[in-house]
Amino acid sequence: MRLVLASKSASRRAMLTAAGVVFESASASVDEEAAKAALRADGVAPRDLADALAELKALRVSHRDPEALVLGSDSVVALEDGSMLDKPADRAEAADHLRRLSGKRHELISAAVMAIDGKPVWRVVDRAKMHVRPLSENFIEAYLDLEWPGISGCVGCYRIEGPGAQLFTRIEGSQFTVLGLPLLPVLDYLRVRGILAS
Numbered sequence: 001m002r003l004v005l006a007s008k009s010a011s012r013r014a015m016l017t018a019a020g021v022v023f024e025s026a027s028a029s030v031d032e033e034a035a036k037a038a039l040r041a042d043g044v045a046p047r048d049l050a051d052a053l054a055e056l057k058a059l060r061v062s063h064r065d066p067e068a069l070v071l072g073s074d075s076v077v078a079l080e081d082g083s084m085l086d087k088p089a090d091r092a093e094a095a096d097h098l099r100r101l102s103g104k105r106h107e108l109i110s111a112a113v114m115a116i117d118g119k120p121v122w123r124v125v126d127r128a129k130m131h132v133r134p135l136s137e138n139f140i141e142a143y144l145d146l147e148w149p150g151i152s153g154c155v156g157c158y159r160i161e162g163p164g165a166q167l168f169t170r171i172e173g174s175q176f177t178v179l180g181l182p183l184l185p186v187l188d189y190l191r192v193r194g195i196l197a198s
């Protein structure tokens with residue numbers, strides 16, 4: 001069975017490739033902002049929003065490619081007050097996001113859904129608890145001099161595998177989940193499906 005990753009995320013592609021998984025990529029071309037707005041209007045919790053978006057992406061591609069096993073994924077940053085951050089639109093918004101994260105904990109929630117023939121067959125949601133140290137204005141500006149626009153595609157405004165590590169005093173959970181995919185449960189299911197050797 002062919003595996004198709006319904007994602008344009010370079011980080012997700014890199015993780016699967018590095019893990020030795022053979023897959024094709026396809027863009028789900030989902031209007032995420034509209035989907036997020038509708039779900040948030042319904043008061044959907046962050047983990048359920050990530051799950052719903054991952055499913056939307058997987059089903060969109062699976063309808064086009066019913067024979068394949070299609071993997072969709074989504075990551076959400078949830079603050080302790082329940083609010084969520086999207087990807088920053090510009091450098092000023094990235095600075096604002098970093099100020100909101102400064103000195104607090106937040107969760108980076110990554111969901112994955114797999115689909116066959118337009119129907120979900122497996123799903124997982126994983127969370128990493130991120131402890132951000134107090135960030136000075138000088139640090140934020142210097143960090144963005146280094147990382148903007150590189151982090152424009154990253155929810156939370158950091159690349160944990162890069163200078164983003166300087167933001168944190170502690171991370172509880174899987175680094176893979178922070179990077180955008182609950183990789184170990186995904187690999188486990190690929191073994192169940194016989195796509196990876198057990």
Ligand SMILES: Nc1nc2c(ncn2[C@@H]2O[C@H](COP(=O)(O)OP(=O)(O)OP(=O)(O)O)[C@@H](O)[C@H]2O)c(=O)[nH]1
Nearest residue numbers: 007008009011074075153154155158159160179180
């Ligand atoms: N490299 C890297 N990417 C991160 C990190 N944290 C979050 N991201 C990325 O932030 C993006 C979250 O946005 P999503 O909407 O889930 O995914 P996307 O990039 O729009 O790609 P699609 O799956 O096509 O929707 C993903 O690409 C994650 O891989 C990190 O620490 N490092």
